Amino acid sequence: MNVTAIIINGIAVVGLLIAFVKDGKKAIKSLKMAGRSFIKILPMVFIIIIIIGLLLGFVPPDQISRFVGEQSGFGGILLVGAAGALMHIPALLSFPLAASLLEDGASVSAVAAFITTLTMIGTITLPLEIKELGKKIALLRNGLSFIIAIIIALIMGAIL
Amino acid sequence: MKKDLKEKQKRGMIRDWVLLGSILITTVVLLSIFPDKKGAVISTSWDFFIEMALILPAVMVILGLFAVWVPKDIVVKYLGNASGIRGIFLAIILGALPTGPLYIAFPMAAALLKKGAKISNIIVFLSAWACIKIPQEMVELQFLGVQFMISRLILTIIFVVIMGLVIERIIKWGDKEGGVENAI
Structure with a gap:
């Protein structure tokens, strides 16, 4: 423990x-x-646990790192950020998934982008957010969240 | 409304179990086709299972304690007329308290806006609620380590505050334009 x-x-x-x-x-x-x-x-x-098992068991690290690793560069970060924004899994479970990706060759930036967009941006809850807070605030918040998630990811990659 | 929500949750539960069933079947089929992968898949899944089992019950207990003990109107009470640094600080703390999913924060935020709370505080509050939740930080610490967790936390706070201020500017600026138009 x-x-x-x-x-x-x-x-x-x-x-x-x-x-x-x-x-x-x-x-x-x-x-x-x-x-x-x-x-x-x-x-x-x-x-999530089974997916992690399959991911690490079947997908070789060089494949993972090709798509979301260091050599995937800025495109890879955008890709994972977008995936995080669209996915709807409980935030608590995004961390083991992120850890398994990191273990298997993903870059720190990609993993940070994934977690940040997943938690900050809610495409499923967007209609409700628009209804309660209006189109302007909801769209600005979700849109800018994506941009700051990418910035946070890039800084994380640079310092860690 | 409440019944609807319950019905929806129930359907969500059934969907999750069906999904789990199909993933289990897929896994069994995959592993019988590629028996050499069996060891790696099972030991990885098992390791992550143990790590989850060590913390998830405790995280749920902490969530339950907060849900029962922290009154729902605490947010409205404290964030309603706070401004400046104090307002931003309160928005982060109140957002970080583990008090439920994001969709229950929207009506709270809407009520606060109507009451005249600052837009920047509301944006910071919502963002903190979404991604600086205390239980989330605990699980992040467990799986990604202290360095990752702390740096992402600090960066998130900094940028969320900047975002709040920027959105407030944009909305106010837009309102002013609209105001002129309306006057004409």
């Missing part, structure tokens, strides 16, 4: 203890909620 996992579990345990001391009923409600979201995300977790 690594340090991060220990810290996260520690926070959860301490949080739960405080919750139970303060208000048992509310604590149980939180636990039930946790259980429900866990079950809800479970099939996606397995799907």
